[in-house]
Amino acid sequence: MRIEYANRITGKTGYKELSPRLNPVRIGQHSANHLVLESPFVGSEAAVFENDVAAGAGWRFWNRNGKPIKINDTVVSRKDEFVAVPGRKVQVEIHPFVLTVILDDVESTEAASGQAIQSAAIEVVREIHQALLGMHTQDPSDRSEWLRDAYIHQLETEIEETAAARVDLPDVRMSTPLGDHLAGMAVRGCLISRLIRRSGVKTESFKDEAEVDAWRRLRTRQPELEDELERLVARLHVGLGLDGIADLSQQMSAVRERFWKLWEDLLRRGNGAPLLPMRRYLCHRRLKEEIKDFWFGFGPLEELLDDPTINEIMVVDANTIFIEKDGMLENSGRRFLTDPLTIINKIAAKAKRQISEAQPLLDARMPDGSRVNAVVPSLALKGPCLTIRRFPKQRITVADLVEKYSSISPAARNFLEAAVVNRRNIIVSGGTGTGKTTLLNAIAGFIPDKERVVTIEDTAELQVNKPHVVTMQARQRNNEGGGEVSIRDLVKNSLRMRPDRIVVGECRGGEAIDMLQAMNTGHDGSMTTLHANSPQGVIERLEVLVQQNADAVLPVSAIHRQVVSAVDLIVQLGTLTVDEEREVPGGPGGTLKKVTLRRKRKVVTEIAEVIGVEEEGVRIVSLFRRRGELGELRPTGCLPTFLAALIETGLVSDPVQMLTGRGAA
Numbered sequence: 001m002r003i004e005y006a007n008r009i010t011g012k013t014g015y016k017e018l019s020p021r022l023n024p025v026r027i028g029q030h031s032a033n034h035l036v037l038e039s040p041f042v043g044s045e046a047a048v049f050e051n052d053v054a055a056g057a058g059w060r061f062w063n064r065n066g067k068p069i070k071i072n073d074t075v076v077s078r079k080d081e082f083v084a085v086p087g088r089k090v091q092v093e094i095h096p097f098v099l100t101v102i103l104d105d106v107e108s109t110e111a112a113s114g115q116a117i118q119s120a121a122i123e124v125v126r127e128i129h130q131a132l133l134g135m136h137t138q139d140p141s142d143r144s145e146w147l148r149d150a151y152i153h154q155l156e157t158e159i160e161e162t163a164a165a166r167v168d169l170p171d172v173r174m175s176t177p178l179g180d181h182l183a184g185m186a187v188r189g190c191l192i193s194r195l196i197r198r199s200g201v202k203t204e205s206f207k208d209e210a211e212v213d214a215w216r217r218l219r220t221r222q223p224e225l226e227d228e229l230e231r232l233v234a235r236l237h238v239g240l241g242l243d244g245i246a247d248l249s250q251q252m253s254a255v256r257e258r259f260w261k262l263w264e265d266l267l268r269r270g271n272g273a274p275l276l277p278m279r280r281y282l283c284h285r286r287l288k289e290e291i292k293d294f295w296f297g298f299g300p301l302e303e304l305l306d307d308p309t310i311n312e313i314m315v316v317d318a319n320t321i322f323i324e325k326d327g328m329l330e331n332s333g334r335r336f337l338t339d340p341l342t343i344i345n346k347i348a349a350k351a352k353r354q355i356s357e358a359q360p361l362l363d364a365r366m367p368d369g370s371r372v373n374a375v376v377p378s379l380a381l382k383g384p385c386l387t388i389r390r391f392p393k394q395r396i397t398v399a400d401l402v403e404k405y406s407s408i409s410p411a412a413r414n415f416l417e418a419a420v421v422n423r424r425n426i427i428v429s430g431g432t433g434t435g436k437t438t439l440l441n442a443i444a445g446f447i448p449d450k451e452r453v454v455t456i457e458d459t460a461e462l463q464v465n466k467p468h469v470v471t472m473q474a475r476q477r478n479n480e481g482g483g484e485v486s487i488r489d490l491v492k493n494s495l496r497m498r499p500d501r502i503v504v505g506e507c508r509g510g511e512a513i514d515m516l517q518a519m520n521t522g523h524d525g526s527m528t529t530l531h532a533n534s535p536q537g538v539i540e541r542l543e544v545l546v547q548q549n550a551d552a553v554l555p556v557s558a559i560h561r562q563v564v565s566a567v568d569l570i571v572q573l574g575t576l577t578v579d580e581e582r583e584v585p586g587g588p589g590g591t592l593k594k595v596t597l598r599r600k601r602k603v604v605t606e607i608a609e610v611i612g613v614e615e616e617g618v619r620i621v622s623l624f625r626r627r628g629e630l631g632e633l634r635p636t637g638c639l640p641t642f643l644a645a646l647i648e649t650g651l652v653s654d655p656v657q658m659l660t661g662r663g664a665a
Contacts, residue, residue: 452470
């Protein structure tokens with residue numbers, strides 16, 4: 001809200017801009033008002049503007065002056081309870097002042113108010129955390145002593161005592177917006193934990209679970225109030241209709257989009273709402289959770305690491321943490337209380353690595369397989385930034401890619417199965433985050449059980465569920481600069497292990513020449529992934545990687561001959577941007593409104609065969625291609641050169657299947 005005002009008697013003018021969080025806005029002579037009008041003719045509290053977000057009624061106006069007030073030339077007496085305020089700009093006459101009031105619209109006020117209350121919650125956690133730092137040290141000599149019940153009980157008590165001194169938090173007599181928000185955060189956190197626990201979906205974490213259990217347990221819990229919390233969570237679970245949603249990701253989306261509307265409705269109705277002592281308990285409970293997460297764990301990342309539906313966590317700076325979820329990037333709303341470097345150092349310690357101004361880059365593999373990359377000043381100009389890429393422990397099958405994600409057509413799936421069983425060498429290519437490892441993992445399931453498979457990865461992500469699989473993982477150099485075992489070393493060693501097939505998680509260096517040689521020396525049916533944006537880009541990428549090999553320098557023509565004799569198929573992946581309608585809070589009267597969100601879908605865009613060497617380079621023929629931006633992956637009409645072998649072995653009974661996609665391979 002913005003207000004210009006002028007005193008007709010003195011000629012004095014002024015301007016006041018008020019936060020959208022202020023609702024209602026009070027105007028009068030007393031210094032406690034949001035806009036103070038210094039005149040003996042103005043009442044102590046002369047007028048009130050209220051944005052009735054809940055009812056969707058827009059702005060309303062009360063005359064508290066005792067004398068008539070004009071608003072847009074309409075006289076409003078004190079006996080008038082309120083008047084609706086039309087438009088966004090109104091003129092108000094409170095003798096001797098004339099005010100021009102520019103109002104915020106309902107939707108922006110609601111959004112700004114939500115952001116403001118969230119920021120206020122973060123600030124109160126920060127202040128209590130800073131107060132506790134003056135009483136304790138966060139660098140104990142014996143961590144086991146630090147996690148003892150007595151110490152944590154004392155810490156929880158001090159958090160509660162420090163919080164009790166703040167006037168903007170609830171007590172046993174009154175509720176506050178900030179307290180209600182923190183209480184809602186406590187209930188929401190318990191609801192999400194309940195969903196994750198009931199789903200059975202488990203995502204391993206590099207956190208020490210024993211330590212987490214030690215500090216997460218509430219030492220100052222009150223059993224009767226905890227029982228009431230369980231009942232409250234169950235009630236909201238039903239109110240959100242979560243029992244009718246089977247998928248955990250969709251359940252979490254429902255909580256994210258509809259929880260706060262339901263919580264505010266519950267508090268507003270009063271019937272069945274938690275009483276003030278319960279709200280105070282929930283508020284303090286949430287403060288204890290937040291501060292203990294910072295004190296003992298990874299701060300704002302704790303809640304994100306617990307969520308198995310989050311694939312990537314990206315810390316831009318201390319106040320901005322993005323996540324990747326369901327193919328969409330979104331701001332998590334979480335923030336750091338202190339310098340993120342403190343948390344980054346904890347994560348680096350878990351990987352037995354160090355990061356500092358002298359070593360400002362960290363690229364580490366965590367014990368659970370997550371990839372962590374961190375950059376700190378002076379390289380990171382806005383402050384330390386961090387990226388954590390997580391991998392699902394639940395294996396995504398080809399059936400999921402066809403039916404659930406529509407990443408590949410049934411005909412293409414059948415063709416790939418036939419090619420894998422027929423021992424064709426396959427390269428899966430695509431850009432970062434297009435699902436290369438997921439697809440490689442899925443089609444590796446087509447390998448016959450009787451064959452011996454050796455998998456080689458930088459980070460253990462493949463889950464080849466076969467009886468005869470040897471799994472190897474590269475090792476990074478230690479802090480002293482020694483002990484490194486590269487993928488190339490493992491590829492060379494695998495040739496002495498009598499493999500039927502070699503599956504390399506990703507070729508990105510000198511191991512490319514060793515992989516091509518392995519494919520050329522009796523290890524048919526081998527597979528790997530490569531970063532490239534097209535099948536032709538795969539050839540160009542292989543040229544670069546082979547030429548990086550320090551052992552020998554090969555001419556391009558020789559590299560092409562190696563590629564043609566080694567590689568049979570290239571499966572190209574990409575991302576399609578699709579519009580998806582969702583319901584989110586923000587409609588009239590606090591109802592849901594439909595918005596269009598853009599999300600990325602990972603798909604197979606092309607399957608191509610490497611045919612031979614020509615004057616221009618390597619000849620590639622497309623067998624399946626996606627038509628248009630959102631079209632289906634369809635056969636191009638070109639048949640693979642090894643079709644006869646597929647028919648002879650009974651893997652394909654009718655070539656028409658390759659052209660039409662009808663029937664099963």
